[in-house]
Each structure stands twice: as structure tokens, then as C-alpha cells.
Amino acid sequence: MELNQECTLLQNELKKFAQQVILDKVDELDKTCSFARDNIKKLSEMGLLGAVIPEDMGGAALDTIGLVITLEEISKVCASTALITATHNALFAYPILKFGSDEIKKKYLPQAATGEIIGGYADVTTNEIEIKKEGEDYILNGRNLLVLNSSANGPLIILLSFSGEKQNLTALLVEKNTTGIKRVQKNNTIGMKASGIAEIAFENCTLSPTNIIGTVNEGATILQEILGLAQLCLAAIALGISQGATDAALKYAKERIQFNTPIIEFGMVREKIADMSTKIEAGRLLLYDAAMKRDAKKDFRTAAAMAKYFSGTAAVEITTSAIQIYGGYGYMKDYPVERYFRDAQVINVLCSTPVQIKEIIAKYTIS
Amino acid sequence: MDYFLTDEEKTLKEKARQITEKLVLPVRDKLDEKAEFPTEIVKEMGRQGLLKIFVPREYGGSGAKVMDMCIACEEVARICAGVATAYAANALGSGPIIYFADEDQKKKYLPRIATGELFCAFGLTEAQAGSDVANIQTTARKEGDSHILNGVKQFISSGSIADVYVVLASTDKSRGARGISAFIVEKGMPGFSFGKEENKLGIRASTTTELVFEDCRVPKENLMGKEGRGFLYTMRNFDHSRPGVGAIALGIAQGAYEAALDFAYKNKLLENQCIQKKIADLAIEIEAARALIYAVARMIDSGAKNFSKESSFAKVFPSDVAMRVTTYAIELLGPYGILKEYNVEKMLRDAKITQIYEGTNEIQRAVIALELIREMGMKSRQGKEQ
Numbered sequence: 054m055e056l057n058q059e060c061t062l063l064q065n066e067l068k069k070f071a072q073q074v075i076l077d078k079v080d081e082l083d084k085t086c087s088f089a090r091d092n093i094k095k096l097s098e099m100g101l102l103g104a105v106i107p108e109d110m111g112g113a114a115l116d117t118i119g120l121v122i123t124l125e126e127i128s129k130v131c132a133s134t135a136l137i138t139a140t141h142n143a144l145f146a147y148p149i150l151k152f153g154s155d156e157i158k159k160k161y162l163p164q165a166a167t168g169e170i171i172g173g174y175a176d177v178t179t180n181e182i183e184i185k186k187e188g189e190d191y192i193l194n195g196r197n198l199l200v201l202n203s204s205a206n207g208p209l210i211i212l213l214s215f216s217g218e219k220q221n222l223t224a225l226l227v228e229k230n231t232t233g234i235k236r237v238q239k240n241n242t243i244g245m246k247a248s249g250i251a252e253i254a255f256e257n258c259t260l261s262p263t264n265i266i267g268t269v270n271e272g273a274t275i276l277q278e279i280l281g282l283a284q285l286c287l288a289a290i291a292l293g294i295s296q297g298a299t300d301a302a303l304k305y306a307k308e309r310i311q312f313n314t315p316i317i318e319f320g321m322v323r324e325k326i327a328d329m330s331t332k333i334e335a336g337r338l339l340l341y342d343a344a345m346k347r348d349a350k351k352d353f354r355t356a357a358a359m360a361k362y363f364s365g366t367a368a369v370e371i372t373t374s375a376i377q378i379y380g381g382y383g384y385m386k387d388y389p390v391e392r393y394f395r396d397a398q399v400i401n402v403l404c405s406t407p408v409q410i411k412e413i414i415a416k417y418t419i420s
Numbered sequence: 421m422d423y424f425l426t427d428e429e430k431t432l433k434e435k436a437r438q439i440t441e442k443l444v445l446p447v448r449d450k451l452d453e454k455a456e457f458p459t460e461i462v463k464e465m466g467r468q469g470l471l472k473i474f475v476p477r478e479y480g481g482s483g484a485k486v487m488d489m490c491i492a493c494e495e496v497a498r499i500c501a502g503v504a505t506a507y508a509a510n511a512l513g514s515g516p517i518i519y520f521a522d523e524d525q526k527k528k529y530l531p532r533i534a535t536g537e538l539f540c541a542f543g544l545t546e547a548q549a550g551s552d553v554a555n556i557q558t559t560a561r562k563e564g565d566s567h568i569l570n571g572v573k574q575f576i577s578s579g580s581i582a583d584v585y586v587v588l589a590s591t592d593k594s595r596g597a598r599g600i601s602a603f604i605v606e607k608g609m610p611g612f613s614f615g616k617e618e619n620k621l622g623i624r625a626s627t628t629t630e631l632v633f634e635d636c637r638v639p640k641e642n643l644m645g646k647e648g649r650g651f652l653y654t655m656r657n658f659d660h661s662r663p664g665v666g667a668i669a670l671g672i673a674q675g676a677y678e679a680a681l682d683f684a685y686k687n688k689l690l691e692n693q694c695i696q697k698k699i700a701d702l703a704i705e706i707e708a709a710r711a712l713i714y715a716v717a718r719m720i721d722s723g724a725k726n727f728s729k730e731s732s733f734a735k736v737f738p739s740d741v742a743m744r745v746t747t748y749a750i751e752l753l754g755p756y757g758i759l760k761e762y763n764v765e766k767m768l769r770d771a772k773i774t775q776i777y778e779g780t781n782e783i784q785r786a787v788i789a790l791e792l793i794r795e796m797g798m799k800s801r802q803g804k805e806q
Contacts, residue, residue, distance in 0.1 A: 176755050178754060178755050179755045179756065198755070198756070198759055198761070199755045199758075199759065241759055241760050241761065242758045242759055242760070242765075243750075243758045243760070243765035243768070243769070244758070310548070311548075311550060311551050311552040311555070312551075312552045312555075319782075321782045321785070321786070322782075369747060373743065373747075373772070376621075376772060376776075377775060377776070377780065377781075377782070380550050380551065380776055380780055381545065381550055381574075381575050381776055381777070383776070384620055384621050384622070384772065384773055384776060385618050385619065385620055385621075386618075386619040386620065386621070387618075387619070391621040394621070394772070395621070395769075398750055398757075398758055398765065398768065399758050401750075401751065402750065402751060402753075402754045402755055402757055402758055403755065406751050406752075406754040406755075407751050408692070408694055408695060408698075408751065408752065408754075409754070411694065412692075412694070
């Protein structure tokens with residue numbers, strides 16, 4: 054698929070950036086589970102934290118194809134950095150832009166656009182929170198096990214059910230310094246160690262109606278709207294992980310000599326490389342097509358779901374194969390493929406698991 | 421499924437499960453996180469008689485049956501494959517002594533291995549000799565009544581933990597695989613030290629280190645079996661051990677399957693036909709893996725002469741099943757699946773090694789195919805002769 058000149062320029066710029074700036078520290082960040090703050094700061098200087106925010110609010114108003122290419126390139130080197138960027142754009146800034154009051158937009162979006170604040174998102178399927186109403190206010194008790202960008206300074210978006218029924222969701226914006234909010238457990242996931250995922254606990258945390266994004270019980274609509282964009286972003290990250298792992302495995306297979314032969318000469322290795330690169334190419338076509346549909350204001354939801362489903366599961370398969378090509382070395386933390394493998398697992402289940410997303414695709418396809 | 425285990429086998433299975441649930445389950449997160457070798461647990465396994473199952477009766481063991489080993493490995497790995505690897509590495513190291521050592525060597529080591537007093541490891545792999553086993557560079561030079569070992573062994577399970585190491589070294593480079601010999605090296609011998617300790621994706625309770633030999637003098641009584649037979653011993657040892665690796669994979673699969681089924685049931689996901697199909701598939705695959713492992717173990721224990729191919733079957737299929745089951749378990753649990761709290765992410769990390777260690781599944785398949793080609797060649801020759 055031909056990209057236009059603008060996209061190619063962006064792609065080249067990010068490729069260089071990832072190699073020159075991100076690559077050096079990626080292992081250290083993963084090992085120490087440190088939030089990739091410096092990378093994000095540099096990306097914000099490039100305007101990429103305001104990718105979905107319009108220019109009049111200080112954003113870059115990047116088109117979807119530009120955003121997915123950005124995430125793909127970063128993920129080839131550090132998927133955590135890409136996930137922070139994607140969360141901030143698609144799961145934080147975008148719902149505010151689309152459904153927030155003018156007041157909330159004015160308060161948060163200009164700061165979000167420059168990266169002054171980095172926003173987070175609490176996964177809607179891992180809420181274990183009880184809500185009590187007290188007058189106008191809502192009192193939250195419990196925990197969310199999977200808050201993206203929890204280490205960042207900005208607020209987070211959380212979707213809760215006031216009625217207890219799953220379909221009646223309400224989106225809320227929560228400042229992290231609200232009394233009763235505590236980050237309890239970092240480093241609680243298999244991968245994406247530098248993305249600042251953590252469990253957040255709520256202890257008599259009081260929220261007022263001004264925290265609501267959109268209206269009460271509008272959450273399901275908001276969720277559907279943001280999931281489309283989020284799925285494109287996650288597909289892009291999955292694709293980048295797959296490409297990064299395949300590039301590494303290919304390089305290794307050319308260098309590794311066994312039986313007096315570079316192992317790339319062996320049929321079972323070649324077959325893996327062929328499978329891996331075919332899946333990457335297919336995933337890329339699905340993703341770019343879906344992104345371009347969104348940019349053309351066409352219905353892109355089925356395409357986005359397919360792209361996420363395909364590239365998410367492919368990333369798990371491809372990174373598994375990448376470790377296998379490395380053999381024993383692939384199992385060691387000295388080599389990058391085990392990190393790609395762990396990161397792929399996270400992407401594959403975020404914003405709809407394969408089981409859920411197949412149901413979404415079936416539903417769209419049938420209607 | 422009922423495999424009509426003997427009473428002894430049932431007792432062993434029950435005992436292995438009890439010990440593991442009591443001792444390993446409460447600490448498995450800590451062992452994984454801190455990459456801590458379960459020394460005390462393995463000692464207790466010795467006291468409870470789990471170490472003597474891989475040692476022959478005449479040396480204080482309880483029979484050295486592959487079937488017993490498979491039963492124990494599955495049970496331990498169902499809770500923690502790291503501990504199962506720590507456990508099985510001992511058997512892998514003892515194997516060559518059991519099958520090929522001189523009477524004196526057997527008497528010297530095996531009774532103490534059976535009680536857990538001595539711990540064993542197998543030193544084969546090197547940086548340039550992974551799948552290409554015969555390419556080992558470690559040398560053993562004859563000097564008077566001794567051999568002088570030089571070289572570095574890599575990725576050795578229980579390296580630095582074990583007391584006794586069966587080490588493969590080349591006594592005659594010009595003879596290639598036929599110039600490789602096996603030595604019994606004890607911890608503390610001058611010139612024998614430990615190098616890098618690996619930081620691994622999974623089986624983190626099992627310690628993996630380099631063995632370093634710098635002019636390490638090994639007395640002639642520590643040459644194991646016959647000179648030049650080391651490669652053969654190695655292959656034969658792996659033929660015996662591969663079903664155990666399959667059983668570790670099976671245990672991981674079983675553990676992940678139970679966790680997934682439990683989660684699906686509690687969260688009412690089993691009403692979804694897509695999930696029903698997958699869970700049914702996994703149940704079938706796990707049972708097929710178990711049936712295959714048991715059949716191969718019974719075949720070996722019944723005195724089969726050649727079981728190299730079948731032993732590979734019993735490693736390749738279960739380890740692929742373990743990856744499919746654990747990968748799916750994460751998908752099914754969704755965002756919960758990637759959380760350490762729910763344990764399946766550890767099972768996935770652990771499962772990956774079973775496709776790699778003791779010969780990658782690619783090498784196994786290549787060896788199986790070679791055997792099939794050989795069989796076809798024999799058939800075709802027989803056809804011509806008739």
C-alpha cells in the first residue's frame with residue numbers, strides 16, 4: 054500500500070527517532086518497570102501527544118493513518134512508549150474532545166495537546182468498584198486492576214455503572230490527587246512494563262456530577278466510539294511489535310551458525326519467517342485500510358475490529374515464533390524477543406479480547 | 421480419563437499433588453518473582469520419597485520408571501513448572517549415571533541422589549552447541565591418570581545448585597561426535613566454577629548458569645562409562661527424559677486449563693459457544709497429550725529397545741499443547757489474564773521453555789522425520805529383496 058509523501062516523511066522521522074532516542078533505554082525501562090517519561094517528553098515536543106486534538110486547541114490534528122504509522126514505528130522498538138501515546142490520545146483526549154463539556158475541554162485539552170498532562174484510562178472490564186450515591190455525589194469503594202498510564206500526572210477516564218447493570222455505563226474524569234485514590238500495585242502485568250500500568254484503589258473516593266463526561270448512562274455510546282479508534286491504535290502497536298520481533302529473529306537467524314550453516318538456511322526457520330512476514334503484511338493492509346476509511350469519514354468499525362483481532366493474535370503467534378527461532382537465547386532477558394512476546398500478550402487482550410472482538414465482527418458483518 | 425494406574429502410581433500421584441499444593445503453591449509467586457531456587461522444597465521432596473523414583477531399586481531407589489517420573493512431573497508442574505524443572509534437572513543429571521556409569525560410580529552417587537543428599541545436573545549445551553550438540557568445544561585432555569577439562573557450558577539447569585555434574589567434553593576432536601566423552605565433575609573441584617546466571621522469561625525458580633572449566637583436573641575414575649561414548653549416552657539419556665519434559669508441559673497445560681475453566685465458570689462465560697468450542701478442544705488436546713505420554717512411558721518401562729522417535733512424540737505434542745492452552749487461557753481471562761494475580765501469565769511464560777529445552781521441537785521433528793525416512797528406506801530394501 055502506497056503511503057502519501059506526508060506519511061512517508063513522518064514514518065522516516067519516527068524510525069530515526071526510535072533508533073536514536075528510544076532504543077538505548079528500552080531494556081532498562083522494561084527491567085526496572087519505569088514509566089517511559091523521557092520518551093514521552095520527546096514525543097510531545099514532536100506534537101504527537103496532541104495527535105487527535107484539533108489545532109485550535111493546540112493539537113496536531115493528525116489524521117488516523119498518521120497516528121497508526123506513528124504508533125507502529127515506535128512499537129517496533131518500545132511498545133510501552135507507544136501504548137502511553139495511544140492511551141493518552143484515543144482513550145483520554147478523544148472521549149473528552151468528543152463528549153466533554155466546553156469547560157472540561159478547555160481545562161484539559163490544551164494541556165493534553167502539549168503533553169503537559171498525560172491522561173490515563175481504567176480498563177472497563179476490570180472494575181471492582183461499589184458506588185454509593187450521597188446527595189449529588191458518588192462515593193467509590195473498591196479497585197480497578199488495570200489502569201493505563203497510571204504513572205502519568207494527568208487525570209484518568211473511567212467508565213462505571215451507577216445502576217450495577219453492565220450496559221448502563223457512565224464515563225467520568227477523575228483527577229488522581231482526589232482524596233481516596235491510591236496507586237496500589239505497579240508492575241502487576243506480564244508486559245508493557247514501561248507503560249505505567251497499575252492497580253488503583255478507591256477508598257471513599259467522592260466524585261461530583263461535574264466529573265461526568267457526556268451524560269449519565271451515555272458511557273456505552275462513548276465506549277463504542279472510542280473503542281473504534283483505540284482498536285486501530287492497538288492494532289498498530291501489535292503490528293509494530295510483530296515487525297520488531299521478526300526483524301530481530303531474521304537478523305539472528307542469519308548470524309546464528311549451527312551444523313556449519315546459518316540457521317536461516319533451514320526449512321523450518323524459513324517457513325516461520327514466511328508465516329511471520331505474511332501475517333505482518335496482511336495485518337498492515339487491514340490496518341491502513343481501516344485507518345484510511347476513518348479518515349475518509351466512512352464506517353470503519355468492522356475494519357478496525359478486524360485489524361485489531363488479526364494483528365493482536367498475529368503478534369502473539371509471531372513473537373512466540375521469534376523466541377523459537379532464537380532457541381534458548383530467546384528465553385533470556387538479554388535478547389529483545391521475550392519482551393516483545395510479553396508485550397504482545399497485553400495488546401491482544403486490551404480493548405476487546407479475541408473472543409469479544411470476533412463477536413463484534415460477527416455482529417457488524419451479519420447486520 | 422481413567423488410565424488404570426497401579427496402586428503405587430496412584431499413591432505417587434496423590435503424594436506429589438499433596439506435597440506440591442502444600443509446599444509450592446504458597447510460595448510460587450515469590451519463587452518466580454525473586455528467581456529463587458526451591459532448595460528446601462526439593463530436599464523435602466527427597467524426604468518424602470519423590471527423588472528416589474528415578475533411581476533403580478538396587479541403589480536405594482524405587483524403580484527408575486519413566487512412568488513414575490511423568491506422573492510426578494505433571495503434578496509438580498501443574499502448580500509450578502519452575503519447581504518441576506528444578507526437580508527434573510536432577511533426574512536428567514542422574515540419567516547417564518543410572519544407564520551408563522560403572523558399578524563403583526553408581527554405588528558412590530546414586531544412593532545419595534535417591535535421598536536428596538546429593539543433587540545432580542547435566543552439562544551439555546554451549547554457546548555454539550545448541551541444537552548442534554556434537555559441536556561442543558569443551559575439551560578434556562589426558563594427562564597421566566587424569567583428564568584436564570577446559571571450556572564453558574551454557575544454560576545449565578541447576579548449575580551452581582547441584583553437587584554433581586555429568587559434563588560432556590571432547591576427548592578427541594578429530595573424531596567429532598565419536599570423540600565426546602562424559603565426566604562426573606563434583607562441585608568444588610579445582611578449576612570448576614560458575615559463570616553467568618541467566619535472567620529468564622519463565623521457569624524462574626530453576627536456576628540456569630554457566631559452568632566454567634579452567635584446567636579442571638578430573639581423576640580417571642570420574643570418566644563415565646567408555647571414552648568416546650558421550651554423545652551416544654547423551655542421546656540415550658534424552659530419549660529417557662523427553663517424556664518427563666512432555667509431562668511438565670502437560671502439568672502446565674492442566675494448571676492453565678483448570679484456571680481458565682474456573683474463571684469461565686465463575687464469570688458465566690461458558691454460555692458462549694465460541695468459548696465452549698475452545699474449552700472442549702483444549703480438554704481433548706490435554707487428554708491426548710496425557711495418553712501419548714503415558715503410552716510412551718509404558719513402552720519404555722516395558723523394555724522397548726528403540727524409542728527415540730516415540731520419546732520425541734511425547735515431548736513435541738504436549739509442549740505445543742501447553743503453549744496453545746496457556747495462550748488461550750490468557751485470551752479467555754482477558755485483561756485479568758495478563759495480571760500476575762491470576763497466575764496464567766506465569767504459566768504461559770513457563771510453557772514456552774518446553775518447546776525449547778532438551779532439544780527444540782524443530783530438532784525433534786527433524787529427528788522424527790529422519791527416522792521415518794530410515795524406516796521407509798528399510799521397507800523399500802526389504803521389498804526389493806523379496
